[in-house]
Amino acid sequence: MSGAELLVRVRGLSAVAGSAVLVDDVSFDVVAGEVTALVGASGSGKTTSALALLGEYGDGVRLNGLVEVAGRLVVDGNGVTDADVRGQVVAYLPQHPGSALNPARRIGTTLHELAKLHDGDAGEAVRAAQLPGDTATLKRFPHQFSGGQRQRVALAQTLTCRPQVLVLDEPSTGLDSITRLRLVHELRDLAAAGLGILLLSHDLDLVRALATRTVVLDAGGVIATDVLPEPPDLHAPGTSTPGQPLLRAMNLSASLRPRGRGAVLHEVDLTVRAGSCLGVVGRSGSGKTTLARCLAGLHERYTGTLLLDDDNLPVLRKRTLEQHRRVQYVWQEVRGSFDERRPVDQQVARTAERLRGLAPEQARAEAVSTLARLGVAAITAARPPSRLSGGELQRAALARAILANPEVLICDEITTALDDRGTALVLDLLGELKARGTALIWIGHDLGLVAAVADEVVVLDAGRIVEQGPPATLTTEPRHELTQRLVAAAHIGDPEAPPMLTLDPRSEPRR
Incomplete structure (x- = not known):
């Protein structure tokens, strides 16, 4: 296949x-052997534009224009044609991988069938x-x-279909910096x-490292090509004087299966103080989400002690x-x-309404x-979830938790689907909560952002705190090798950055 x-x-x-x-x-091209990037804020039209390559659109949505994929007409001036390129010519990796995976089937069975x-x-x-x-x-x-x-x-499923065109919707979402750097080299x-x-x-770092051409979208229209926007300054909440211990975990261990089999957390000790932020970082699969679920009460296969204000939680x-x-x-x-x-x-x-007893009108206001x-307009929030972008829905989930007036707020990768402006809005609001x-x-894969937000940071590896x-x-x-690697891999904008492949992916534990 020629690169041209x-x-x-x-x-x-x-x-x-x-x-x-x-x-x-909107107009753009995708050329064999190259990466074309659609860049823009959450809700700018990136996913809608990409799904047009498959002839897909939501209920009540009308497509128009010209879309050709490998010489086959997918959308013409009168709307969608009968061409079916899904899984044959174009493969699409959604932003939320859970929607692309069958929860009732083992991944090997699905891959071999594909x-x-x-x-x-x-x-x-x-x-x-x-x-x-x-x-x-x-x-x-x-x-x-x-x-x-x-x-x-989900990426492996997509690649198994042997597409000519690969559409990746926010592929770095949820990836730690080491895996993110590996992804750059794999996509190259x-x-x-x-x-x-x-x-x-x-x-933007991922785009700079990969894209041959870029198209910047805003409010559904093209505002620039081959020129990336300058990122705004992010004002993180920063450090503060910690208050009294509020939430504590002592000797916390957790497993995926009964009787301690499939252990994913090992003897973790944590103290979270009022008005402070504890950051948790680590590789994908290191146990970060299991830790969060234990603290939230959603993971029941654990041993150890959880205390809220010295009372059992x-x-x-x-x-x-x-x-x-x-x-x-x-x-x-x-x-x-x-x-x-x-x-x-x-x-x-x-x-x-449920947790604070507010009247419906007051709660809705x-x-x-x-x-x-958080940047989600009233007209957007009045829609069903399927009509919101991933970033808009991520901010709505945060707003839902904030409306409880919590004393402890556990945030698991809450900015992964957000651009810099959305992240700045989240940080501003969380800064106010922290001051109160x-x-x-704050659980995250972006060590730089976690470091800017947190007063204390713990690094998890294979379910243990290593630093x-x-x-x-x-x-x-x-000091620890993993922390050194996370720091070294944090910036991928340099196309000459060396591949960091010495960590065997088989060493990654289950969540």
Whole structure:
């Protein structure tokens, strides 16, 4: 396949839902052996534009313009044609990998069926997605992987279909810096082999490292090509004088299966103080989310002690309504936490009604105000979850937790789907909560952002705390090998950065 072969041609693409214009006059090309990036804020039209390559669109959405994929007409001037390129020419990796994985099937079974259907090579796809191909891994179900690992499982499924065009929607979401750097080199290799890649991302470092051409979108329209926007200054909450110990975990161990089998956390000790932020970092699969779920009461297979104000904190189903209000959790993959049949603003307001006893009108007003503070307009929040972008829904999940007026707020990768502006809005609001005495637990893969937010940072590896200390010390004088590697891999904008492949992906534990 020639590197100059034009695989995708999009001209004057528009998408309208009722009176709302989702995409307006968007044009771009995808060439074999190259990466084209669509860049823009959450809700700018990136995903809508990309899905047009598959002829996909939501209920009530009308597509117009010209979309050709590998010489086949997908969308013409009168709308969608009969061309079916899904899984044959174009493969799409969604932003939330859970939606691409069958929770009831082992990943190896799915991969081998796809390989047979598309004459692909499951083993090669698994290696390209940086997953171990051993039998134990292939026998696991999607829920037995961390969020970042599920992202790679979904990528392996996509590559098994042997597409000519690969559409990646925020592929670095949930990945630690080491895996993110590996992803850069893997995607370069795929492009060098002749694949055409359409990258949708707000991660400007990732775009700089990969893209041959860029198209910047705003409010559904193209505002620039081949010029990336300057990132705004992020004002993180910063460090503060910690208050009294509020939430404590002592000798906390957790497993995935009964009787301690499949252990993922080992003898973890943590103290979170009022008005402070504890940062938790580590590789994908290191146990970060399991730790968060234990603290939130959602993971019941644990041993050790959890205390809230020196009182025992049981699992969620045994917590009082007040304990539920005081400890709130915003998890990584938020789409599954919303009811698709109800508007988002109603679901956000419901928290204040149920946990604080507010009247429906007062709760809705507070919900709309909080959502607006986070950049989600009232007209957007009044839609069902399927009509919001990943970043908008991520902020709505945060607003829902904030409406409980929690004293402990556990944030699991809450900015992974956000551009810099969205992240800045989140940081501003969390800074206010922290100043009022709320204790934050910030779980993230972006060590730089976690270090800017946190007063104390712990590094998890294989379910154990391997290093802990002030963020300035961890980022400038890291002692443990993993911390050193996370710091070294934090910046991927340099295309000459060497591949960091000495860590065997098989060493990654289950979540």
